Amino acid sequence: MDFNHSDKVLDLMEQLNAFMDEHVYPNEETxxxxxxxxxxxxxxxxxxxxxxxxxxDAGLWNLFLPESERGAGLSNLEYAPLAEIMGRVFFASxxxxxxxxxxxxxxxxxxxxxxxxxDQWLKPLLNGDIRSCFSMTEPKVASSDATNIESPIVLEGxxxxxxxxxxxxxxxxxxxxxxxxxxxxxxxxxxxxxKQQSMxxxxxxTKGIKVIRPxxxxxYVDEPFGHAEISFENVRVPKDNLILGxxxxxxxxxxxxxxxxxxxxxxLIGLAKRSLEMMCERAESRVAFxxxxxxxxxxxESIALSASEIEQARLxxxxxxxxxxxxxxxxxxxxxxxxxxxxxxxxxxxxxxAIQIHGxxxxxxxxxxxxxxxxxxxxLADGPDEVxxxxxxxxxxxxxAMIDAGRV
Numbered sequence: 001m002d003f004n005h006s007d008k009v010l011d012l013m014e015q016l017n018a019f020m021d022e023h024v025y026p027n028e029e030t031x032x033x034x035x036x037x038x039x040x041x042x043x044x045x046x047x048x049x050x051x052x053x054x055x056x057d058a059g060l061w062n063l064f065l066p067e068s069e070r071g072a073g074l075s076n077l078e079y080a081p082l083a084e085i086m087g088r089v090f091f092a093s094x095x096x097x098x099x100x101x102x103x104x105x106x107x108x109x110x111x112x113x114x115x116x117x118x119d120q121w122l123k124p125l126l127n128g129d130i131r132s133c134f135s136m137t138e139p140k141v142a143s144s145d146a147t148n149i150e151s152p153i154v155l156e157g158x159x160x161x162x163x164x165x166x167x168x169x170x171x172x173x174x175x176x177x178x179x180x181x182x183x184x185x186x187x188x189x190x191x192x193x194x195k196q197q198s199m200x201x202x203x204x205x206t207k208g209i210k211v212i213r214p215x216x217x218x219x220y221v222d223e224p225f226g227h228a229e230i231s232f233e234n235v236r237v238p239k240d241n242l243i244l245g246x247x248x249x250x251x252x253x254x255x256x257x258x259x260x261x262x263x264x265x266x267x268l269i270g271l272a273k274r275s276l277e278m279m280c281e282r283a284e285s286r287v288a289f290x291x292x293x294x295x296x297x298x299x300x301e302s303i304a305l306s307a308s309e310i311e312q313a314r315l316x317x318x319x320x321x322x323x324x325x326x327x328x329x330x331x332x333x334x335x336x337x338x339x340x341x342x343x344x345x346x347x348x349x350x351x352x353x354a355i356q357i358h359g360x361x362x363x364x365x366x367x368x369x370x371x372x373x374x375x376x377x378x379x380l381a382d383g384p385d386e387v388x389x390x391x392x393x394x395x396x397x398x399x400x401a402m403i404d405a406g407r408v
Contacts, residue, residue, distance in 0.1 A: 009078045012063070016085050016096075019058055023051055024092050031091055032366060041223035042173045044094075051095045052128050060096050062126055064103050064263070066325070068110050070126055076259065076321035080266045084314070087267025088274045090370065097128045099225075101170050104260040105132040105181050108199070112244045112252055117201060121179050131176040135166035135202075135230060136183040136253070144387050146253055147193040151184035151232065153200055155239060160186075160200055162235040165212075168381075173214050173226025178204050182232070183253065186246045197249030201241040208235035218373040258329035258336050261382045265317050265343030268378065269310060271371050272350040276306045278368065279354040293357060302353040313339070313346040334395050337388040345385070347375035 005013070027047060034045040055061055063082050065071030074082075086092040093099040102125055109122040124130045137143040141150060151164025164184060171177050179201060186198040202209070212229040214221050221227075244252060280303060283294035293299045320335035329336070351372045355362030362368050379385050 005081060006078065009074075009081060012060075012074075012078075013081055013085065015058065016060060016082055019055065019060055020085060020089070020092065023054055024089055024095060027051070028089060035223050040175075041221065042226060043175050044224045048091070048094065052097070055096050056128075061128075062097050064098050064259075065107060065110060066259075070110055070122075075325040076262065077318060077325050080262075080318055080321045083263055083266035084270040084273070087270030090374070093267065097126070098263075100260060100263065101134045102132050103263060104256045105134055105179075107259060108181060108243065108252060108256050111255060112248075114240070116240065117243070121201060124178075129176075130178040131171050131174050131225065132179045132181065133169045133171040133177055133204075133228070134181050134183075134256075135169045135172075137166060137168045139165060139167050139229070144384050146183070146197065146250060149183060149185065149197065150188075151182075152188070153182075153184040153186045153198055155186070156236075158239055159236045160239055160242065162200070162202065162208075162232045162237070165229065165231050167215060167227075167229035169228045169230050170222075171225045172204070172211060172228035172230060173221075174224050177225075180204060180209075180230075181243070183249050186249075190247065194250040195247035197253075198246050199243045199249045199252050200237060201243065202232075202235060202237055206235050206237060208233045217377050220370060220373050255329060257382050258324070258333065261336055261340045262317065262320055262324070264378050264382065265313070265320075265339045268343045268347040268375060269314050269317060271375065272306070272310050272313075272347040275347075275351045275354040275368060275371055276303070276310060279303060279306065279350075279357050282354075282358050299357060302357060306350040306353055309346045309349060313343050316342055334392055337392040337395075340383065340388050341379075341385045341392075344375050344378040348372065348379070351375055 031045060031047055034047065035041055061072070062070070063072045063074060064079055066075050066079065083098065086096060086098060106122060106125050109118055109125070113122060125132060136146065136149065138149050138151060141148040143149060151162065151166070154161045162182060162184060166182070169180070172180070181199055182202045183197055183199050185196050187196050190196045210231045210233070212231055215227040215229060217227070280294070283299050283303065284292060286293045288296070316335070316339050320332060320339045323332040323335050351368060355368050355372065358365060358368065
Protein backbone atom coordinates (compact mmCIF):
# COMPACT_ATOMS: atom_id res chain seq x y z
CA MET A 1 0.00 0.00 0.00
CA ASP A 2 1.44 3.34 -1.11
CA PHE A 3 0.52 6.29 1.11
CA ASN A 4 2.23 8.86 -1.13
CA HIS A 5 0.32 11.08 -3.54
CA SER A 6 1.28 10.95 -7.20
CA ASP A 7 3.49 13.64 -8.73
CA LYS A 8 0.42 15.00 -10.56
CA VAL A 9 -1.50 15.42 -7.31
CA LEU A 10 1.48 16.88 -5.45
CA ASP A 11 1.85 19.45 -8.22
CA LEU A 12 -1.86 20.34 -8.05
CA MET A 13 -1.66 20.61 -4.25
CA GLU A 14 1.27 23.00 -4.59
CA GLN A 15 -0.62 25.10 -7.14
CA LEU A 16 -3.78 25.12 -5.06
CA ASN A 17 -1.97 26.06 -1.84
CA ALA A 18 -0.18 28.88 -3.67
CA PHE A 19 -3.50 30.15 -5.05
CA MET A 20 -5.09 30.01 -1.60
CA ASP A 21 -2.14 31.91 -0.08
CA GLU A 22 -2.17 34.60 -2.75
CA HIS A 23 -5.89 35.07 -3.44
CA VAL A 24 -8.20 33.36 -0.94
CA TYR A 25 -6.84 33.77 2.60
CA PRO A 26 -6.11 37.50 2.11
CA ASN A 27 -9.71 38.05 1.00
CA GLU A 28 -11.52 36.14 3.76
CA GLU A 29 -12.29 39.25 5.78
CA THR A 30 -13.33 41.22 2.68
CA UNK A 31 -15.71 38.45 1.65
CA UNK A 32 -17.25 38.15 5.12
CA UNK A 33 -17.61 41.91 5.57
CA UNK A 34 -19.46 42.22 2.27
CA UNK A 35 -22.49 40.48 3.77
CA UNK A 36 -22.44 42.70 6.84
CA UNK A 37 -22.81 45.74 4.61
CA UNK A 38 -25.21 44.70 1.88
CA UNK A 39 -28.97 44.91 1.50
CA UNK A 40 -29.12 41.69 -0.53
CA UNK A 41 -27.41 38.69 1.03
CA UNK A 42 -28.36 36.41 -1.87
CA UNK A 43 -26.04 37.90 -4.49
CA UNK A 44 -22.43 36.77 -4.56
CA UNK A 45 -19.98 39.66 -4.14
CA UNK A 46 -18.00 40.83 -7.21
CA UNK A 47 -14.93 39.42 -5.48
CA UNK A 48 -16.19 35.89 -6.08
CA UNK A 49 -16.31 36.31 -9.85
CA UNK A 50 -12.83 37.83 -9.81
CA UNK A 51 -11.50 34.81 -7.91
CA UNK A 52 -13.32 32.37 -10.19
CA UNK A 53 -11.78 33.99 -13.26
CA UNK A 54 -8.32 33.70 -11.69
CA UNK A 55 -8.94 30.03 -10.82
CA UNK A 56 -9.98 29.32 -14.42
CA ASP A 57 -6.87 31.05 -15.74
CA ALA A 58 -4.75 28.97 -13.35
CA GLY A 59 -6.33 25.72 -14.57
CA LEU A 60 -7.79 25.03 -11.13
CA TRP A 61 -11.37 24.53 -12.31
CA ASN A 62 -13.86 21.65 -12.07
CA LEU A 63 -11.35 19.47 -10.23
CA PHE A 64 -14.09 17.02 -9.19
CA LEU A 65 -16.11 14.83 -11.61
CA PRO A 66 -14.19 11.54 -11.87
CA GLU A 67 -14.61 9.27 -14.88
CA SER A 68 -15.73 12.15 -17.09
CA GLU A 69 -14.14 13.99 -19.99
CA ARG A 70 -15.72 17.16 -18.63
CA GLY A 71 -13.71 17.09 -15.39
CA ALA A 72 -10.02 17.50 -14.65
CA GLY A 73 -9.30 13.79 -15.08
CA LEU A 74 -8.84 13.18 -11.36
CA SER A 75 -9.99 10.12 -9.45
CA ASN A 76 -11.77 10.43 -6.09
CA LEU A 77 -8.49 9.55 -4.39
CA GLU A 78 -6.62 12.25 -6.29
CA TYR A 79 -9.31 14.84 -5.60
CA ALA A 80 -9.40 14.19 -1.83
CA PRO A 81 -6.33 16.23 -0.73
CA LEU A 82 -7.44 19.10 -2.99
CA ALA A 83 -10.91 19.19 -1.44
CA GLU A 84 -9.23 19.16 1.99
CA ILE A 85 -7.31 22.31 1.09
CA MET A 86 -10.49 24.01 -0.15
CA GLY A 87 -12.30 23.04 3.05
CA ARG A 88 -10.07 25.35 5.08
CA VAL A 89 -12.12 28.38 3.94
CA PHE A 90 -15.92 28.38 3.85
CA PHE A 91 -16.27 29.86 0.37
CA ALA A 92 -13.16 28.42 -1.28
CA SER A 93 -14.87 25.50 -3.03
CA UNK A 94 -16.99 27.88 -5.08
CA UNK A 95 -13.87 29.67 -6.29
CA UNK A 96 -12.86 26.46 -8.10
CA UNK A 97 -16.43 25.47 -9.08
CA UNK A 98 -16.27 22.55 -6.66
CA UNK A 99 -19.08 23.64 -4.32
CA UNK A 100 -22.08 21.66 -3.13
CA UNK A 101 -24.82 21.16 -4.16
CA UNK A 102 -23.68 22.07 -7.67
CA UNK A 103 -21.04 19.33 -7.80
CA UNK A 104 -23.64 16.65 -7.06
CA UNK A 105 -26.09 18.11 -9.54
CA UNK A 106 -23.42 18.30 -12.22
CA UNK A 107 -22.56 14.65 -11.59
CA UNK A 108 -26.24 13.73 -11.99
CA UNK A 109 -26.46 15.54 -15.32
CA UNK A 110 -23.13 14.19 -16.53
CA UNK A 111 -23.96 10.57 -15.67
CA UNK A 112 -27.71 10.42 -16.23
CA UNK A 113 -28.80 13.47 -18.23
CA UNK A 114 -29.83 13.52 -21.90
CA UNK A 115 -27.70 15.43 -24.39
CA UNK A 116 -30.30 18.19 -24.47
CA UNK A 117 -30.26 18.44 -20.66
CA UNK A 118 -26.48 18.58 -20.68
CA ASP A 119 -26.41 21.33 -23.28
CA GLN A 120 -29.03 23.42 -21.51
CA TRP A 121 -27.95 23.02 -17.88
CA LEU A 122 -24.68 21.13 -17.44
CA LYS A 123 -22.60 23.41 -19.65
CA PRO A 124 -23.47 26.66 -17.83
CA LEU A 125 -23.00 24.91 -14.47
CA LEU A 126 -19.57 23.65 -15.49
CA ASN A 127 -18.70 27.14 -16.67
CA GLY A 128 -19.81 28.63 -13.35
CA ASP A 129 -22.39 30.87 -15.04
CA ILE A 130 -25.33 29.61 -12.97
CA ARG A 131 -26.01 27.76 -9.75
CA SER A 132 -28.47 25.00 -8.86
CA CYS A 133 -30.26 23.33 -5.97
CA PHE A 134 -31.49 19.86 -5.07
CA SER A 135 -35.04 19.51 -3.70
CA MET A 136 -35.71 16.19 -1.99
CA THR A 137 -36.33 16.76 1.73
CA GLU A 138 -39.93 17.44 2.77
CA PRO A 139 -41.11 19.02 6.04
CA LYS A 140 -44.03 16.62 6.58
CA VAL A 141 -42.17 13.30 6.38
CA ALA A 142 -38.92 11.76 7.64
CA SER A 143 -36.94 12.32 4.46
CA SER A 144 -33.91 10.44 5.75
CA ASP A 145 -35.92 7.54 4.30
CA ALA A 146 -36.17 8.73 0.70
CA THR A 147 -39.04 6.35 0.00
CA ASN A 148 -41.17 8.51 2.34
CA ILE A 149 -41.26 11.56 0.09
CA GLU A 150 -44.76 12.35 -1.11
CA SER A 151 -44.63 15.19 -3.68
CA PRO A 152 -46.42 13.97 -6.82
CA ILE A 153 -45.03 14.25 -10.34
CA VAL A 154 -47.98 13.54 -12.64
CA LEU A 155 -47.82 13.19 -16.43
CA GLU A 156 -50.45 15.20 -18.28
CA GLY A 157 -50.00 15.07 -22.05
CA UNK A 158 -46.53 16.37 -22.89
CA UNK A 159 -45.96 17.87 -19.46
CA UNK A 160 -45.36 16.77 -15.90
CA UNK A 161 -47.31 18.59 -13.18
CA UNK A 162 -45.51 18.97 -9.85
CA UNK A 163 -46.96 19.78 -6.44
CA UNK A 164 -45.54 19.76 -2.93
CA UNK A 165 -43.37 21.56 -0.42
CA UNK A 166 -39.62 21.03 -0.08
CA UNK A 167 -37.18 22.45 2.41
CA UNK A 168 -33.44 22.53 2.98
CA UNK A 169 -33.02 23.14 -0.74
CA UNK A 170 -29.46 24.42 -0.38
CA UNK A 171 -28.41 27.01 -2.92
CA UNK A 172 -31.95 28.03 -3.84
CA UNK A 173 -31.74 31.48 -2.24
CA UNK A 174 -28.89 32.60 -4.49
CA UNK A 175 -30.00 34.78 -7.38
CA UNK A 176 -27.77 32.78 -9.72
CA UNK A 177 -29.73 29.58 -8.96
CA UNK A 178 -31.52 28.81 -12.21
CA UNK A 179 -32.33 25.10 -12.06
CA UNK A 180 -33.77 22.68 -9.49
CA UNK A 181 -33.34 18.92 -9.50
CA UNK A 182 -36.63 17.85 -7.93
CA UNK A 183 -37.29 14.39 -6.50
CA UNK A 184 -40.89 13.25 -6.24
CA UNK A 185 -43.19 10.30 -6.95
CA UNK A 186 -44.37 9.31 -10.41
CA UNK A 187 -45.62 5.86 -9.40
CA UNK A 188 -46.72 5.94 -5.73
CA UNK A 189 -48.49 2.56 -5.98
CA UNK A 190 -45.54 0.59 -7.34
CA UNK A 191 -45.02 -2.43 -5.03
CA UNK A 192 -41.27 -1.79 -5.22
CA UNK A 193 -40.89 1.27 -2.95
CA UNK A 194 -37.55 2.09 -4.56
CA LYS A 195 -39.11 2.52 -8.00
CA GLN A 196 -41.82 4.99 -7.04
CA GLN A 197 -39.56 8.05 -7.26
CA SER A 198 -38.27 10.08 -10.17
CA MET A 199 -36.06 13.13 -10.64
CA UNK A 200 -36.96 16.01 -12.91
CA UNK A 201 -35.41 19.32 -13.92
CA UNK A 202 -37.44 22.37 -12.92
CA UNK A 203 -36.26 25.83 -14.01
CA UNK A 204 -36.30 28.18 -11.01
CA UNK A 205 -38.44 30.77 -12.80
CA THR A 206 -41.23 28.32 -13.67
CA LYS A 207 -44.72 29.53 -12.78
CA GLY A 208 -46.03 28.04 -9.53
CA ILE A 209 -42.70 28.04 -7.66
CA LYS A 210 -42.60 30.15 -4.51
CA VAL A 211 -39.66 30.51 -2.16
CA ILE A 212 -41.37 30.63 1.24
CA ARG A 213 -38.38 31.52 3.40
CA PRO A 214 -34.67 31.05 4.02
CA UNK A 215 -33.84 28.53 6.75
CA UNK A 216 -31.13 29.16 9.32
CA UNK A 217 -28.49 26.80 10.72
CA UNK A 218 -27.83 27.66 14.37
CA UNK A 219 -28.72 31.22 13.42
CA TYR A 220 -26.57 31.30 10.27
CA VAL A 221 -28.40 31.79 6.96
CA ASP A 222 -25.30 30.75 4.98
CA GLU A 223 -25.39 33.63 2.56
CA PRO A 224 -25.14 33.98 -0.40
CA PHE A 225 -26.54 30.55 -1.29
CA GLY A 226 -28.83 29.80 1.65
CA HIS A 227 -31.23 26.95 2.36
CA ALA A 228 -34.80 27.46 1.18
CA GLU A 229 -38.27 26.19 1.90
CA ILE A 230 -40.06 26.10 -1.46
CA SER A 231 -43.65 25.42 -2.48
CA PHE A 232 -44.55 23.93 -5.86
CA GLU A 233 -48.15 24.52 -6.93
CA ASN A 234 -49.22 23.01 -10.26
CA VAL A 235 -45.74 23.55 -11.67
CA ARG A 236 -45.62 22.39 -15.29
CA VAL A 237 -42.46 21.33 -17.11
CA PRO A 238 -41.92 19.44 -20.40
CA LYS A 239 -41.79 15.67 -20.04
CA ASP A 240 -38.31 15.78 -21.60
CA ASN A 241 -37.12 17.32 -18.31
CA LEU A 242 -37.38 13.93 -16.60
CA ILE A 243 -33.94 12.52 -15.82
CA LEU A 244 -33.17 8.98 -16.99
CA GLY A 245 -36.80 7.79 -16.82
CA UNK A 246 -39.71 7.19 -14.47
CA UNK A 247 -38.91 5.18 -11.37
CA UNK A 248 -35.18 5.86 -11.54
CA UNK A 249 -35.04 8.58 -8.86
CA UNK A 250 -33.83 6.42 -5.99
CA UNK A 251 -31.14 4.92 -8.21
CA UNK A 252 -29.96 8.40 -9.20
CA UNK A 253 -30.02 9.56 -5.58
CA UNK A 254 -27.71 6.76 -4.51
CA UNK A 255 -25.32 7.55 -7.34
CA UNK A 256 -25.41 11.26 -6.47
CA UNK A 257 -25.07 11.07 -2.72
CA UNK A 258 -22.09 8.69 -2.56
CA UNK A 259 -19.54 11.14 -3.99
CA UNK A 260 -21.28 14.07 -2.28
CA UNK A 261 -20.92 12.44 1.14
CA UNK A 262 -17.22 11.85 0.78
CA UNK A 263 -16.68 15.37 -0.61
CA UNK A 264 -18.15 16.75 2.61
CA UNK A 265 -15.75 14.61 4.63
CA UNK A 266 -12.75 15.71 2.57
CA UNK A 267 -13.58 19.36 3.23
CA LEU A 268 -14.25 18.71 6.92
CA ILE A 269 -10.71 17.42 7.36
CA GLY A 270 -9.39 20.75 6.09
CA LEU A 271 -11.79 22.61 8.39
CA ALA A 272 -10.70 20.54 11.39
CA LYS A 273 -7.02 20.91 10.54
CA ARG A 274 -7.32 24.68 10.43
CA SER A 275 -9.21 24.65 13.73
CA LEU A 276 -6.34 22.64 15.23
CA GLU A 277 -3.84 25.20 13.95
CA MET A 278 -5.87 27.98 15.59
CA MET A 279 -6.01 25.90 18.78
CA CYS A 280 -2.21 25.58 18.85
CA GLU A 281 -1.66 29.27 18.09
CA ARG A 282 -4.01 30.26 20.91
CA ALA A 283 -2.41 27.82 23.34
CA GLU A 284 1.06 29.21 22.64
CA SER A 285 0.04 32.87 22.85
CA ARG A 286 -2.10 32.92 26.00
CA VAL A 287 -0.87 32.70 29.57
CA ALA A 288 -2.97 31.47 32.52
CA PHE A 289 -1.81 30.77 36.07
CA UNK A 290 1.71 31.82 35.18
CA UNK A 291 2.19 29.42 32.27
CA UNK A 292 1.26 29.33 28.57
CA UNK A 293 -1.90 27.34 27.92
CA UNK A 294 0.25 24.98 25.85
CA UNK A 295 2.03 23.94 29.06
CA UNK A 296 -1.22 22.81 30.66
CA UNK A 297 -1.73 19.05 30.55
CA UNK A 298 -5.40 19.18 29.55
CA UNK A 299 -4.64 21.54 26.66
CA UNK A 300 -1.84 19.31 25.41
CA GLU A 301 -4.21 16.36 25.56
CA SER A 302 -6.78 18.24 23.47
CA ILE A 303 -4.15 19.05 20.85
CA ALA A 304 -2.82 15.48 20.71
CA LEU A 305 -6.27 13.91 20.51
CA SER A 306 -7.34 16.33 17.79
CA ALA A 307 -4.28 15.63 15.65
CA SER A 308 -4.81 11.88 16.05
CA GLU A 309 -8.50 12.03 15.17
CA ILE A 310 -7.87 14.17 12.09
CA GLU A 311 -5.28 11.68 10.85
CA GLN A 312 -7.63 8.74 11.45
CA ALA A 313 -10.42 10.44 9.50
CA ARG A 314 -8.07 11.39 6.68
CA LEU A 315 -6.84 7.82 6.27
CA UNK A 316 -10.39 6.44 6.26
CA UNK A 317 -11.41 9.10 3.72
CA UNK A 318 -8.54 8.17 1.40
CA UNK A 319 -9.30 4.46 1.81
CA UNK A 320 -12.94 5.12 0.95
CA UNK A 321 -12.03 7.18 -2.11
CA UNK A 322 -9.67 4.44 -3.30
CA UNK A 323 -12.36 1.78 -2.94
CA UNK A 324 -14.83 3.97 -4.86
CA UNK A 325 -12.31 4.34 -7.68
CA UNK A 326 -11.48 0.64 -7.80
CA UNK A 327 -14.86 -0.98 -7.33
CA UNK A 328 -17.55 1.69 -7.67
CA UNK A 329 -19.77 3.56 -5.23
CA UNK A 330 -22.08 0.64 -4.52
CA UNK A 331 -19.30 -1.72 -3.42
CA UNK A 332 -17.73 1.09 -1.39
CA UNK A 333 -21.00 1.96 0.35
CA UNK A 334 -19.81 0.42 3.64
CA UNK A 335 -16.82 2.74 3.87
CA UNK A 336 -18.89 5.70 2.64
CA UNK A 337 -21.25 5.11 5.58
CA UNK A 338 -18.30 4.86 7.97
CA UNK A 339 -16.67 8.11 6.90
CA UNK A 340 -19.98 9.97 6.71
CA UNK A 341 -20.40 9.23 10.43
CA UNK A 342 -16.74 9.57 11.48
CA UNK A 343 -15.92 12.75 9.52
CA UNK A 344 -18.51 15.15 10.99
CA UNK A 345 -18.15 13.69 14.50
CA UNK A 346 -14.39 14.17 14.35
CA UNK A 347 -14.73 17.75 13.10
CA UNK A 348 -17.26 18.60 15.82
CA UNK A 349 -14.91 17.29 18.50
CA UNK A 350 -11.86 19.12 17.19
CA UNK A 351 -13.69 22.42 16.67
CA UNK A 352 -15.30 22.13 20.11
CA UNK A 353 -11.85 21.78 21.68
CA ALA A 354 -10.62 24.79 19.71
CA ILE A 355 -13.57 26.82 20.99
CA GLN A 356 -12.85 25.70 24.55
CA ILE A 357 -9.20 26.71 24.36
CA HIS A 358 -10.19 30.10 22.93
CA GLY A 359 -12.48 30.62 25.91
CA UNK A 360 -15.20 33.25 25.47
CA UNK A 361 -13.50 34.36 22.26
CA UNK A 362 -14.28 30.96 20.78
CA UNK A 363 -18.04 31.44 20.72
CA UNK A 364 -17.61 34.93 19.26
CA UNK A 365 -15.18 33.79 16.58
CA UNK A 366 -16.79 33.89 13.14
CA UNK A 367 -14.64 31.02 11.90
CA UNK A 368 -14.91 28.57 14.80
CA UNK A 369 -18.59 29.15 15.55
CA UNK A 370 -19.49 28.88 11.87
CA UNK A 371 -17.25 25.84 11.47
CA UNK A 372 -18.99 24.06 14.33
CA UNK A 373 -22.44 24.88 12.92
CA UNK A 374 -21.43 23.49 9.53
CA UNK A 375 -19.83 20.34 10.92
CA UNK A 376 -22.76 19.63 13.23
CA UNK A 377 -25.23 20.06 10.37
CA UNK A 378 -23.35 17.45 8.36
CA UNK A 379 -24.33 14.84 10.94
CA LEU A 380 -27.80 15.29 9.42
CA ALA A 381 -27.25 16.35 5.80
CA ASP A 382 -27.06 13.59 3.18
CA GLY A 383 -28.46 11.15 5.72
CA PRO A 384 -28.25 11.31 9.53
CA ASP A 385 -25.71 9.25 11.47
CA GLU A 386 -28.37 6.77 12.54
CA VAL A 387 -29.29 5.84 8.95
CA UNK A 388 -25.67 5.27 7.97
CA UNK A 389 -24.96 3.25 11.11
CA UNK A 390 -28.04 1.09 10.56
CA UNK A 391 -27.09 0.47 6.92
CA UNK A 392 -23.50 -0.32 7.87
CA UNK A 393 -24.51 -2.72 10.65
CA UNK A 394 -26.85 -4.54 8.25
CA UNK A 395 -23.98 -5.07 5.79
CA UNK A 396 -21.60 -6.23 8.53
CA UNK A 397 -24.13 -8.70 9.97
CA UNK A 398 -24.84 -10.09 6.51
CA UNK A 399 -21.13 -10.50 5.80
CA UNK A 400 -20.51 -12.21 9.14
CA ALA A 401 -23.44 -14.57 8.53
CA MET A 402 -21.94 -15.51 5.16
CA ILE A 403 -18.56 -16.14 6.79
CA ASP A 404 -20.18 -18.38 9.41
CA ALA A 405 -21.95 -20.28 6.65
CA GLY A 406 -18.67 -20.81 4.83
CA ARG A 407 -19.68 -18.78 1.78
CA VAL A 408 -16.88 -16.21 2.08
